[in-house]
Amino acid sequence: MSTAVAAFDLAETPLRALNQHLHDLAGTSGAQIRVSNPSGAHAVACGIDAEIEVDIDGHVGYYCAGMNKLATVRVHGNAGSGLAENMMSGLVVVDGSASQYCAATAHGGLVVVHGDTSLRCGISLKGGEIVVRGSVGGNSMFMAQAGALVVCGDAGEALGDSLYEARIYVRGSVASLGADCIEKEMRDEHLAQVADLLERAGIGEEVDAGQFRRYGSARDLYTFKIDNAGAY
């Protein structure tokens, strides 16, 4: 397997040529790709299905690393809306901040954001894992079904509204909890989960898992109950 790094300068090469190259690698492993001058372009490195590494030098627009499978995608800059949307597996790391609905509906894999995320981080999460070194905006983890979010900073309004079985860990303050989201006891298994996620995010040394609080579903909105009609 070749270890040569394939370079794509998006100031020179059309985005479709990059994404086609990545799609042509489906089923392979080991390739390394370096992307320069993304200049906020949308849909960079979307739909990868290969165990490869993609490094993007600069800021990306919407839907970067969407539907990612197996690949490691690193953004050395900020990311726009819909980062790693519907990701299936692999690792997506953003050095800067990410905009709205980061990792929305992600089924698997890990998303690490070293800055902040905007509103609706992890909305409808279906099993993916997210570690945010900064803070997350309002309505994060809305209707999240499975998976976990670790927030080293603060969380905005209505955290975990209408939550199912996903787990939320926040180190800082929570502006407010959404409907049916409550604080829950941090047991050993939860401490271990946070420590593991921080370790895999590469910040296990600097952040103490013992400082987090856990939030989860009160399970009162799971099924329709006439007593809850006012809450729908």
Add this chain to the structure above:
Amino acid sequence: MCGIVGLFAKSPAIEDRLGEHLAAMLRQMSDRGPDSAGVAVYRDPVAHGHSKLVLCSADMHEDWPGVGHVLGATGEPAVRHNHALLTLPCAPSDAQARAEEHRPDLRVMSAGEVIEIYKETGRPDHFADVFALGDIRGTHAIGHTRMATESKVTTEGSHPFSTGEDLCLVHNGSLSNHNDLRRSLRKEGIRFVSENDTEVAAGYLAWRLREGATLQQALEGCLDDLDGFYTFAVGTRDGFAVMRDPIACKPAVMAETDEWVAMASEYRAIAVLPGADGARSWEPEPARVYVWERERVA
């Protein structure tokens, strides 16, 4: 959709090339708004008691020197495509009234001491070319590319909307209570020339400011009185303001360097500015008013 941009120069070098940078930003937002484009540029203030009036004619061969003569303009009209900038030796409100009285067939795009609004239907890149944005210098500007959803694709329905002397508004989003609000504002004496929802937001701001609210208060009033989605950028004599609705589903990104402050619907419109790679960039929070004014950065 729709795309909005704003650029505030902090150095003479940016002021000299303001129009060129603005045009580059608008071109990046073409996909978000291919049916119309417009800009409000702030530059070359006239002395108090004088005014700058930008008029638009349906006739590409309008006799602008003749119009200037009829309205008592000083100097030659500066023509850009089917618009012309006239300088009048009277207050902006009087200048606007003169134009409406003597040439009701022309449309008043803006009236003030500093502002110039140019807007037209058609693709943003074409707009930037035919209005020769590249040769405009100025202190700050806001711009808009439109994808019409709430009303027809017309010059009147294009942004920016003038909201009073040296004030204007651009909008990404849609309002759902604009018909009701328009009726209320008409009773307060606010005039409307289109069925456009953003014009109602502009009229709302004009009304609040007329009643004594500060720009901050007027914008915060939108949070209670406007129903819908919006990211607003407001151009003022001294700078610009940005606000997103509490749900903030319409995008906005801001960035700042020692040379400029910029806002845009998407980062790619900022990426075309000099030094964008090293800029500090962030996303404005929902329901919070951000203001840049000349004094603040001086």
